[in-house]
Amino acid sequence: MKLYNTLARKKEEFIPANGNNVSMYVCGITAYDLCHIGHARSSVVFDVLFRYLRFKGYDVTFIRNFTDIDDKIIKRANEVGKDTKEIAEQFIGEFYVDMDKLAVLRADVEPKCTEHIAEMIALTTRLIEKGNAYSTLSGDVYFKVRSFEGYGKLSGRNIDELESGARVRPGDEKLDPLDFALWKNAKPDEPSWESPWGMGRPGWHLECSAMSEKYAPLPLDIHGGGQDLAFPHHENEIAQSEADTGKPFANYWVHNGFVQINSEKMSKSIGNFFTIRDILDKFLPETLRYFLLTMHYRSPLDFSFDALEEAEKGIKRIYSALAQADVELTKSKWKKSPFPEELITELAEIEKHWNEAMEDDMNTAGALGHVFSAIRLAGRVSEDKNLRKSEGGRDLFTRIKADMAAWGTVLGIFECDPVEFLTELRDNRAARAGIDPAKVQGLLDARKEARANKDFEKSDAIRDELAAMNVEVKDTPTGATWDVQ
RNA sequence: GGCGACAUAGCCAAGUGGUAAGGCAGAGGUCUGCAAAACCUCCAUUCUCCGGUUCAAAUCCGGAUGUCGCCUCCA
The missing domain is CATH 1.10.10 (Arc Repressor Mutant, subunit A)
Structure with a gap:
């Protein structure tokens, strides 16, 4: 398949480094609050990539981490009077509640930052030994950005331009404003771990490098995350890992586009965000998942409840067609009347197009278009008195159902019993309408x-x-x- | 200021060189006691604008305009 590689700034043929084995690392959540639609999109996008690669027969190792120690978690913990571990565990639990509803599969490895402190200390130590990092008097450790030649290659940034825009905070002990923290010395009342530089905690970027190296051979085949993580997070991961191992960190960098509200970025600072719970109070999870897949994963996606209602009509129509196909297939006698060859050809074309869409940078929006072509074909046959009773009709319905099942497995939708789903959807809409x-x-x-x-x-x-x-x-x-x- | 993305019908949205998928809405029809659903037909000579390359451009190049993102925690 072709994948858009942020590193190359173009679509490239996806070729795993180790034959049939594919390693995929996706930056997961920082566990300090409920997930919003942006998390839903990112999770669903990479879930489909995971499912599709498995569907294609690859042996995929999917790693998705949890950041369970960080400034935001500490802040939250202080606000509610809990410790950071409790907060992280609480919101990891909430993450699973939401993701299970959205049919997001568990990753093969779901490492937590705090369970890999030793690996991070070891990595930091190596980077100091290699001259890529330095510790300060107060016990911070910084990565020396100018010691890593490729810095900026992922996000297309020039190191000197970055320098001119870099902020220097008072009290910084950085040798260069661009340098970023690998290890932060402990402040009072913060969780901390023993290290060669005194008590402290890891910087945010470090965990992904340490855990990638631990759970997969470098280079990773695929490293993914939201578009905003490309800089500085992923850029810094590259610097850490490549300085450490001398190997490329990841071959394909995949970034999903943002969810927007009224064409503006959804973010907490603007206050225009919806949690997954906000949506699922009103709509079925499958409606949300379907909606997220109606746009290409790299495009910005404008969220609104109106758009969600439109998506709901689409998924309703698909399930209606599946229900109709089931009705047709309950017949026990089939006629040996002739069946037009071109209808078979048409279905074969649709199957081919579906495949081509997914092969082309995981174009789920295009693939869903072809799903509608398939259900319209089924509808045409079930409308024709002769065709729907013929063995050819039976075979066509059976094949379309099999296609829908296979496509549904990849996309993580259409997996419910049609009649049950339609009833559930109706009750959901009724509740919404009072x-x-x-x-x-x-x-x-x-x-x-x-x-x-x-x-x-x-x-x-x-x-x-x-x-x-x-x-x-x-x-x-x-x-x-x-x-x- | 630097870097980057995007601009396709009333709305949403695929489409990276070969003559505009699909959905929603709308119009007409078949079916129906009437409806609904479903199905059929219709609905962009044209892809923001202006140049250029090419036999051929929504697609490539240059410019203009507009929208958005990253450069600070962020999926």
Whole structure:
């Protein structure tokens, strides 16, 4: 497949360094608060990449870390009077609650920063020995940015330009304003660990280098994260790891685009952010996941509840088609009537296009477009009285269902029973619209009786009453069903 | 100020050299007691604008305009 490599600034053919084995490291969350939609996007994007690589037959080692010690966690812990470990554990738990709902798979290795202090100290020691880092009198250790030749290659930054913009804080003991902390000496009331430089704690960038080296042979095949991590976080990781090992750190750098609100970056400092919980109070998790996949992973994605409702219509239509295919397939007798070859060809084309879209830098938006082509094809066959009863029709429905199952496994959607999903979706929408399902059912029963008596005037009056409640009635051969308008 | 991304129909959105996927909304039709769903048909001679390269450009190059991001914690 092709992947856009931030390092090369273009799409490149993805070739793993070790044959069938693929290593993938993605920067996970800092556990100090509930996850927002941006976390959802990043998690879902790399989950699909993980799933797709496995689908293609690679033996993937997926590493996603948790940052469980950091300024923000300390701040939060102080605010609520807990220790940092409690805070981190609490929000790692909340992360799993959200991610399980969104069908984000667990990574193979989910290392925590505080469980790798020894590795980080060892790495820092090596960097000092190699002349890439230095300790200060107060017990900080800094990475000497100018000692690493490739600094800036990932984010396209020039070291001298960075220098001119770098801020110098009072009291800094850095030899150069660009230098960044590997180890911070302990301040009072902060968690700290023993080190050759005294009590202290690791700098943020260090954990990813130390844990990557521990859990995968370098170079990593894929290193991912949100776009904003490219600089300085990933740039610093490269400096640390490459200075240490002399090997390239990662071959393919994959960065997902941001979630925006009204075309503006969603961020805590602006205050325009939604947590995953905010969304799941109103919408099904699969609606959110589907929505996130309707845009290419590198594009900015503008979030709104209106856009989510539109996505909901899309996923509803797909599940409706799956339900219809199930209905068709309940038949026990199939006719040996002729079946047009071009419909088979059309499905084969759709399968090919789906594949091409995913191969081309994981284009889930394009792939979903082809999903609709497949369900429209199924719809056309089920509409034709002869075709839907033929063995050819049966085979086509069966094949489309198999395709949808395979695609669904990769995308992490369409995996529910269609009828159950549609019922769940309807109840979800009803709850959002403030509709009482019991009341609807009562009116539906009354309408059924009126219809049995051929009292269509009353029947239609009830339909109007339901319509006024934003409920639409559908008459089917097996009775009336309802949905939210 | 430095670096970078993006600009496609009413809206959302694929598409990196070969003549504009898909979804939503809208119009007409089939079906239906009436509806709904589903299906069929229609809905961008054109991709922000101006130049250039090419037999051929939404796609490549230059410029303009606009929007956004990174350069500080951030997915």
